[in-house]
Amino acid sequence: MKRKTRMTVTSNRCLTDGIYSMTLQYPEGEMPEAVKPGQFAGIYTGNPAMLLPRPISICDWDPADRALRFVFRVAGAGTAELAAMKEGGQADMLGILGNGYDLSMLEGRKVLLLGGGIGIPPMLGLAKALHALPGTEVTAAMGYRDSHLFLTEELSAYSRLLIATEDGSVGTKGNVLDAVRDNEVMADAVCACGPMPMLRAVASYAKEKGIPAYISLEERMACGVGACLGCVTRTRDVDAHSHVRNARICTEGPVFKAEEVQIG
């Protein structure tokens, strides 16, 4: 059930250069029972001139504390307003949105998680969920610009963590796939979130290895609930909703099987 909820900001702090971690708490009794890794929420800035919610992936959640954690990059005026929100304050949130990762497809496998930049945060929630599944091995290769790392401690608690940096200051110099090759990682499924060039590379990597890749896509959104058709992605097949080859990232996604979308 999707709702717009007035949440309490229980923490909001800068992790590193331009990257913030914000925790929002549901009013008592309002936390949804099931949250899936890869799902997202729309957070409103509180500035009435900004009418659309900011779609931000859920990094982690804690039902006991009725809390959702978001880690986001300040990319413009809207996210700057989110970064300026004070602990103890309130934030309106539209959630929970999107399909998330299907854990049943990943259970018992050697799963490779690939995150690039601000695509890293949802991989923490996914690593945590997979870590709890029997017989599931999790390797996470995360790509950063430079030594301004974030979430590495938490990620290493739930996965074998490999790091790639563009400038080579930490881990493998290059991108996440360079780190995967350097470390001769063997996997039988890949989950990825990050910039489009990375996702394209991941899709061809998975194809070459003959393993499934589940990729999380991003697009400018308006409604977040599937009504406006703003955030579509081209798909291989005609889908049941659009009857043209346009799946809604907010509703059928954001997680898609790589071969089902045309991201080339």
Add this chain to the structure above:
Amino acid sequence: MSADRTNSNVWTPIDTQPGPDMSVEIAGVTFKNPVMTASGTFGSGMEYSEFVDLNHLGAVVTKGVANVPWEGNPTPRVAEVYGGMLNAIGLQNPGIDVFIERDLAFLQQFDTKIIVNVCGHTEEEYLEVVERLADQPVDMLEINVSCPNVKQGAIQFGQDPKCLCEITEKIKKVAKQPVIMKLTPNVTDIAQMARAAEAGGADAISLINTLMGMKIDIEKRKFVLANKTGGLSGPAIKPIAVRMVWQAAQAVRIPIIGMGGIASYEDAVEFMLAGASAVAVGAMNFHDPYLTQKVVDGMEQYLYRHSYKTARELTGAVL
């Protein structure tokens, strides 16, 4: 709206005296209240039915539907701007067959009126959809001759009074339901366009569609929308919309459905006072998915507070 029993200025449904009559009539169709959804912002109601009880709305106005499926424009299709948003969806829709089978069937479950927005590239395409809907459970048709985001058709019919009058006449000949012509604000003289629709036999007009706009990303030196231009909606356009509704209301006798940036019941009342018989909530559904219901409740309280017996009395009541 929460009922406050201690405040005598608030009417609650269990008060002994009857509440104000919220119903309005347009072209012989009675709506339980004047609050509708603006085409394209509410799908066919399915997505927002998770937030709003559609039974409480005057009407659901569907997203535009064409004779065949339309793919729409490439992405990015939407962009936020100060106090509003731009869109260039390009009228993506599943086509009339799927629409009838799935969307109309869904909407029929609710006790609300159904207004189907019809789009096309050519006269023939509009007429085909109108004919297909003739025997369907649809209360009214809204003809989209005002979308700024498709290259061919649509707005071309809505920017020339002669074309608008002619296509209205042709649609009226085949339509089995009352016809609303939806007007574009991207014209010099809205009164002239309103008169053209009336002359063509339109049963009502709705306005305004979006204003054509643009946004440029100065860091990338690129257009934000793949389509370069897009339609501006949201609170930023409301004063223009209110002015145009008022001008149209001075020019024609047919009823007007007013829209453009409605964000509250106060805005809705403003449109009614300017001359609208009903209103539609558009882009602000994206800001607040409960907004349509709040507008209904707020307008009811407004009528009570100002001792109006009916919502109909608001139409054109600006002094």
